[in-house]
Amino acid sequence: ETGVTQSPTHLIKTRGQQVTLRCSSQSGHNTVSWYQQALGQGPQFIFQYYREEENGRGNFPPRFSGLQFPNYSSELNVNALELDDSALYLCASSPDWAGGPNNEQFFGPGTRLTVL
Amino acid sequence: SQELEQSPQSLIVQEGKNLTINCTSSKTLYGLYWYKQKYGEGLIFLMMLQKGGEEKSHEKITAKLDEKKQQSSLHITASQPSHAGIYLCGAAPNTGNQFYFGTGTSLTVIP
Numbered sequence: 001e002t003g004v005t006q007s008p009t010h011l012i013k014t015r016g017q018q019v020t021l022r023c024s025s026q027s028g029h030n031t032v033s034w035y036q037q038a039l040g041q042g043p044q045f046i047f048q049y050y051r052e053e054e055n056g057r058g059n060f061p062p063r064f065s066g067l068q069f070p071n072y073s074s075e076l077n078v079n080a081l082e083l084d085d086s087a088l089y090l091c092a093s094s095p096d097w098a099g100g101p102n103n104e105q106f107f108g109p110g111t112r113l114t115v116l
Numbered sequence: 117s118q119e120l121e122q123s124p125q126s127l128i129v130q131e132g133k134n135l136t137i138n139c140t141s142s143k144t145l146y147g148l149y150w151y152k153q154k155y156g157e158g159l160i161f162l163m164m165l166q167k168g169g170e171e172k173s174h175e176k177i178t179a180k181l182d183e184k185k186q187q188s189s190l191h192i193t194a195s196q197p198s199h200a201g202i203y204l205c206g207a208a209p210n211t212g213n214q215f216y217f218g219t220g221t222s223l224t225v226i227p
Contacts, residue, residue, distance in 0.1 A: 002158065033215060042120075042204050042217035043159070056213025090158060097213050104149070105215075107158035 002026070004093050006108035014116050018079045021111045025072040025093030032074045033105065034066060037088040049074060050097055078113075086115045119143075120205055120218035128224045129195050137190045137221045139205035145185045146208050153202040153220075162190075162203075192223075200225045 003026040035043035045058035049068035063079040092105035119142040151159040163172045165181035178191045205218040
């Protein structure tokens with residue numbers, strides 16, 4: 001148990017729709033990062049939020065956006081869903097920015113998104 | 117961008133055997149993290165290496181970072197079925213707030 005929760009567990013959407021995934025971080029963790037993991041691949045960094053502001057982004061288009069709230073909850077929003085968006089979406093919380101020295105990330109169990 | 121290559125891609129070993137997983141970076145590593153993932157689940161932190169030549173152990177798992185900080189290895193001694201899963205190395209570049217994972221190594225331990 002990492003203390004990081006995600007909802008929903010599974011989700012099925014159709015192409016063109018919009019989706020919101022939610023994450024609840026560990027209390028006291030200022031950073032939340034979101035990752036996309038396609039089947040058989042390593043997680044790909046989407047973006048990172050630090051104290052409610054985006055402060056790092058991977059190679060993902062603007063239709064991937066996020067929010068971080070003061071109560072340690074956060075959201076990942078994806079607009080105009082495409083078939084290739086089907087993946088496991090993971091959020092991770094950490095005390096400081098991801099990859100910083102001695103900065104372990106605590107991962108949630110993930111949300112499995114299927115786009116038909 | 118930072119690229120992390122892992123080898124082998126998959127590994128099947130008999131219980132009790134030793135094994136090694138490698139992670140090679142295209143750039144000097146700022147910090148190298150090892151995580152384990154059970155199929156379709158979240159990642160569990162194993163250990164983090166930062167200094168060239170550093171070695172850490174936890175129970176039967178030992179991780180090393182080479183002097184040039186471009187390659188790391190994860191060694192499991194006397195493997196058990198509980199070691200099965202996907203092992204991922206991860207790192208951040210020296211500049212920019214991002215994080216990269218390797219391609220992953222799938223480990224199966226046969227009782």
